[in-house]
Amino acid sequence: MTVLLAGxxxxxxxxxxxxxxxxxxLVTDSITGRPVAGAQVTVSNGQTTLGVVSAEADGVFQLFVxxxxxxxxxxxxxxxxxxxxxxxxxxxxxxxxxxxQMSYRISLPRNEVRNCNPYWARTVVVGxxxxxxxxxxxxxxxxxxxxxxxxxxxxxxxxxxxxxxQPIVMACPEAQPRTLIEQADWARALNVDxxxxxxxxxxxxxxxxxxxxxxxxxxxxxxxxxxxPPMNLDRPASADLGRxxxxxxxxxxxxxxxxxxxxxxxxxxxxxxxxxxxxxxALTELRKACQAKLPNKGLLGGGGQ
Amino acid sequence: xxxxxxxxxxxRPWLRSMLAMLVTGWLLxxxxxxxxxxxxxxxxxxxxxxxxxxxAKVHIGEAQxxxxxxxxxxxxxxxxxxxxxxxxxxxxxxxxxxSSVGVLRYVGELGxxxxxxxxxxxxxxxxxxxxxxxxxxxWGTIRRTGDQVRIDSFTQLSPSVMRDAFSYSFRLPxxxxxxxxxxxxxxxDRMLTQRLTLSADSAASLGLLAASLDRLHxxxxxxxxxxxxxxxxxxxxxxxxxxxxxxxxxxSGQSGWLRAGGFCTGDCAPLLAVSRFASSLMAYxxxxxxxxxxxxxxxxxxVFIDQLWAVEVLNRTPPQSAEQAALAQLKRWCPxxxxxxxxxxxxxxxxxxxxxxxxxxxxxxxTRKGANQALxxxxxxxxxxxxxxxxxxxxxHVPTLENLATLFGILGDGERARLARQLAVEAGSxxxxxxxxxxxxxxPTTSHEARPGARAQ
Numbered sequence: 001m002t003v004l005l006a007g008x009x010x011x012x013x014x015x016x017x018x019x020x021x022x023x024x025x026l027v028t029d030s031i032t033g034r035p036v037a038g039a040q041v042t043v044s045n046g047q048t049t050l051g052v053v054s055a056e057a058d059g060v061f062q063l064f065v066x067x068x069x070x071x072x073x074x075x076x077x078x079x080x081x082x083x084x085x086x087x088x089x090x091x092x093x094x095x096x097x098x099x100x101q102m103s104y105r106i107s108l109p110r111n112e113v114r115n116c117n118p119y120w121a122r123t124v125v126v127g128x129x130x131x132x133x134x135x136x137x138x139x140x141x142x143x144x145x146x147x148x149x150x151x152x153x154x155x156x157x158x159x160x161x162x163x164x165x166q167p168i169v170m171a172c173p174e175a176q177p178r179t180l181i182e183q184a185d186w187a188r189a190l191n192v193d194x195x196x197x198x199x200x201x202x203x204x205x206x207x208x209x210x211x212x213x214x215x216x217x218x219x220x221x222x223x224x225x226x227x228x229p230p231m232n233l234d235r236p237a238s239a240d241l242g243r244x245x246x247x248x249x250x251x252x253x254x255x256x257x258x259x260x261x262x263x264x265x266x267x268x269x270x271x272x273x274x275x276x277x278x279x280x281x282a283l284t285e286l287r288k289a290c291q292a293k294l295p296n297k298g299l300l301g302g303g304g305q
Numbered sequence: 306x307x308x309x310x311x312x313x314x315x316x317r318p319w320l321r322s323m324l325a326m327l328v329t330g331w332l333l334x335x336x337x338x339x340x341x342x343x344x345x346x347x348x349x350x351x352x353x354x355x356x357x358x359x360x361a362k363v364h365i366g367e368a369q370x371x372x373x374x375x376x377x378x379x380x381x382x383x384x385x386x387x388x389x390x391x392x393x394x395x396x397x398x399x400x401x402x403x404s405s406v407g408v409l410r411y412v413g414e415l416g417x418x419x420x421x422x423x424x425x426x427x428x429x430x431x432x433x434x435x436x437x438x439x440x441x442x443x444w445g446t447i448r449r450t451g452d453q454v455r456i457d458s459f460t461q462l463s464p465s466v467m468r469d470a471f472s473y474s475f476r477l478p479x480x481x482x483x484x485x486x487x488x489x490x491x492x493x494d495r496m497l498t499q500r501l502t503l504s505a506d507s508a509a510s511l512g513l514l515a516a517s518l519d520r521l522h523x524x525x526x527x528x529x530x531x532x533x534x535x536x537x538x539x540x541x542x543x544x545x546x547x548x549x550x551x552x553x554x555x556x557s558g559q560s561g562w563l564r565a566g567g568f569c570t571g572d573c574a575p576l577l578a579v580s581r582f583a584s585s586l587m588a589y590x591x592x593x594x595x596x597x598x599x600x601x602x603x604x605x606x607x608v609f610i611d612q613l614w615a616v617e618v619l620n621r622t623p624p625q626s627a628e629q630a631a632l633a634q635l636k637r638w639c640p641x642x643x644x645x646x647x648x649x650x651x652x653x654x655x656x657x658x659x660x661x662x663x664x665x666x667x668x669x670x671x672t673r674k675g676a677n678q679a680l681x682x683x684x685x686x687x688x689x690x691x692x693x694x695x696x697x698x699x700x701x702h703v704p705t706l707e708n709l710a711t712l713f714g715i716l717g718d719g720e721r722a723r724l725a726r727q728l729a730v731e732a733g734s735x736x737x738x739x740x741x742x743x744x745x746x747x748x749p750t751t752s753h754e755a756r757p758g759a760r761a762q
Contacts, residue, residue, distance in 0.1 A: 120423065146380055149425075150416060150446060154459070157427040158495045158605070159656065168423060232451065264700045271652055271698060296700045298724050299693040299709055 020064035021094050025104030027055045031189040035059025039082040071096045080106045086114045116172035123192040127175030130199035141173035147241045155276045159268040187216045194252035206230035215252030217259045224248035254286040266290035342398045342406050343540040349413030361436045368407025370587045372397050373434050375411040375444035383447050388515035395518045396580040399565035402588035427495045440466040441583045454508035456501045458579040462494040470590040485711035488704045491612045492658030496605035498579050507572035521561025525550035532561045575601045605654040608638050628670030635663045657699035664688045701732040
C-alpha cells in the first residue's frame with residue numbers, strides 16, 4: 001500500500017505526466033486471495049484503449065493514462081484478464097486528472113467457479129467429486145448434492161426452522177481445488193457454510209467415495225473427512241451415500257449458526273442432526289456452546305428457589 | 306365450538322364450516338347416508354402459483370375430512386412415484402374410518418425448489434394444505450439403495466388441525482396462583498411415518514397393482530368385465546360393501562365395483578400402515594378412537610400416538626393410577642431428570658412436546674377429582690425445573706415456554722415468568738396454542754371425565 005501511495009503521489013507530481021492519470025491496483029485470486037502475476041490490465045474509454053500493462057509478480061499494477069485536460073468526471077473501463085480466470089471489468093471515474101480510488105483491488109474469479117453462484121444465506125456447495133477411472137461420465141457431484149439435500153432438509157424442516165435459515169445444497173462439479181491446503185479457503189471464498197469435494201476409491205469391486213469438507217468458519221483447521229459405504233457406481237442412481245457423509249457437513253453448518261449468533265437455530269439444528277446421525281461428541285460440544293448463549297438459560301434453577 | 310376432554314378442551318373453529326360442507330356434499334350425493342368421497346388431481350407448482358396470486362379456491366369443499374396425497378418424489382427414476390401415491394389415496398378413500406372423505410392428489414416434485422422462497426418438502430406442502438383446509442397430507446420419496454428400493458413416507462398435519470384437534474388446555478385450581486393455564490400441543494406435526502425397503506421386484510409390482518386400482522367392475526370380482534374407470538374430480542359414495550369389494554356410485558348415475566380390500570398384500574401390505582395412520586388421526590378427531598400402535602410406523606409417528614394414549618389414559622383411568630399410567634406412556638421418550646441426562650439431553654421426535662406433556666401429567670394428576678395426593682409447591686418446583694431444562698434443548702417450543710411462564714408465576718418468580726413469556730412471544734406464535742385451546746369455563750375440579758373427541762356439537 002505504501003508503494004502504491006508513493007506511486008500515486010509521484011505520478012501526480014511528475015511534470016512528464018502532468019496530463020496523465022495514475023491508475024494503480026492489485027490483482028488477486030478470488031479463492032486464495034494470493035496475487036495473480038502477469039494479469040493483463042487494460043484501461044479504455046469506450047472503444048479507445050488508453051493503456052495496457054501486466055501485473056507484477058506481487059500482483060501490483062500501475063499505469064498512466066491520458067484522459068485530456070477537462071475537469072468533468074469521465075467514466076473509464078478497467079478490465080483485468082488472465083488465462084484460467086474470468087475477466088473482470090469495472091468502472092473507474094476520473095475527475096480533474098484523478099481516479100476515484102487510490103488503488104483498485106481486483107479479485108479474479110477462477111474459471112472453475114464461474115458457474116457457481118451461491119444465492120442463499122445457508123449454502124453447502126458440493127464441488128468436484130472425482131469418479132472412478134472407468135466412470136468418466138458420472139456426475140457424482142450432482143448425486144451427492146441431491147442426497148445431501150434430501151437428508152438434510154427433511155430432518156431439519158421437522159423443527160420448523162425458518163426457510164431462510166435452512167441450508168440448500170448446490171452442485172458445482174467444476175469447482176476443484178488445486179491443492180488440499182487450498183480447499184480450506186473455498187468455503188470462505190464462495191461465501192458458503194460448507195464446501196465439499198471428493199473422490200471415488202475402489203474397494204473390492206465397488207467404490208467408496210471419500211469426501212472432504214471445509215467450513216466457512218473452520219479457520220486454519222484442515223477439512224474434515226468422511227467416507228461413504230462401498231457403492232456400485234455402475235448404477236449411480238442406486239448409490240447410497242450413508243449418513244456418515246453428513247457428519248462433517250452438519251458440523252460446518254452448526255459452526256456457522258454459532259459464529260453468527262443464531263443460537264436457537266443452532267440448538268434446533270443440532271437436535272435434527274442427532275436424530276439423523278445419532279449422538280456424536282462433536283455435535284454435543286457445539287450444542288453446549290450454543291446452549292450457553294441461549295436466553296433460556298435464565299430460566300434454569302428458578303424452580304428450586 | 307369446543308369439545309371437552311376431562312380438564313382438557315379441544316377447539317374446532319373450523320367444524321361449523323365443515324359441517325356446512327358435509328351437508329352440501331350429501332345434497333350432491335342425493336342425501337345418501339353412505340360415506341361420501343371425492344378425489345381431484347392438482348399440479349403442485351400451478352396450485353402454488355395460484356395461491357401466490359391470491360386466486361386459490363377450495364377444491365372438493367364438500368368433504369369434511371380432507372387429505373392431500375402427493376406423488377412421491379422419484380429422483381432415481383423407479384417409475385413408482387404415482388403408483389405409491391395412488392395406493393395410499395385408494396386406501397384412504399375406501400377404508401377411511403371417517404365419513405365424508407376428500408382426497409386431493411397433487412402431482413409434481415416436492416424436492417425441487419419452488420419460487421423465490423426456495424420452498425421444498427414440508428415447507429412446500431404446508432401452504433398448499435393450509436389453503437385447502439386439508440387436515441393431513443401424505444408425501445414421500447422413493448430412492449434406489451443398491452439392489453433395493455426405499456420408500457420414505459411422510460405425514461404432515463396442517464397448522465389448523467394441530468391448533469384445533471391436537472391442542473389442549475388445562476386450568477389449574479384457583480388456589481394455585483389464581484388458576485393458571487397449562488397448554489399442550491401433540492407433536493411432531495411433521496413426521497417420517499415409515500421407511501420401507503423393498504426388493505426391486507416387489508417395488509415394481511406396486512406399479513402393476515396401482516394401474517388397476519381405479520378400474521370399475523360390473524360385479525364384485527376381479528374377472529368381472531370392466532365398466533369404466535373411477536373418475537377424478539368428482540364426488541362419489543359407497544353404496545354397498547361385499548367382502549373386499551365396494552360398490553361405488555357417482556353423481557352421473559354410473560356405478561361399479563372396486564376392490565376396497567386385499568388390493569395391497571404381501572410386500573405391499575406394510576405400506577398401508579401409512580394411510581391407516583393418517584386415517585386414524587382423523588378418526589380420533591371425529592370419534593375419539595385412538596390410533597393403533599404399530600411396529601410398521603417410524604418413531605415420529607409412534608411418539609405422536611403415545612402422546613394421544615397418555616392423554617386418553619389420563620382421562621379414562623381412575624385418578625389414583627392415571628398419573629403413573631400416563632407417565633408410563635411417555636417415559637420411553639422422555640425419561641425425566643432421574644435418567645441423569647443433564648441439560649444437553651437429546652429430545653425425542655417432536656422436540657419438547659413429549660416432555661411438556663410429561664410435565665403436565667405430573668401437575669394434572671394431583672388435581673383430579675379423587676386424587677390421593679396434593680399439588681405441592683415442591684412438586685411444582687420440581688416440574689418447573691424439568692421444563693426449564695427441556696427448553697434448553699428446544700428453545701422456541703411455545704407451549705413449554707408458556708407453561709414455564711405460568712409455573713414461575715405460581716412460584717412467585719416474576720422475573721423468570723416475564724422472561725418465559727417474552728421468549729414465548731419472540732418464538733413467533735405466542736398464545737397460539739392457548740387461543741385455540743381455550744380454558745374450560747367450568748370449575749375443573751368438578752368437571753366429569755370424558756373421552757377425548759367426545760363432541761359437544
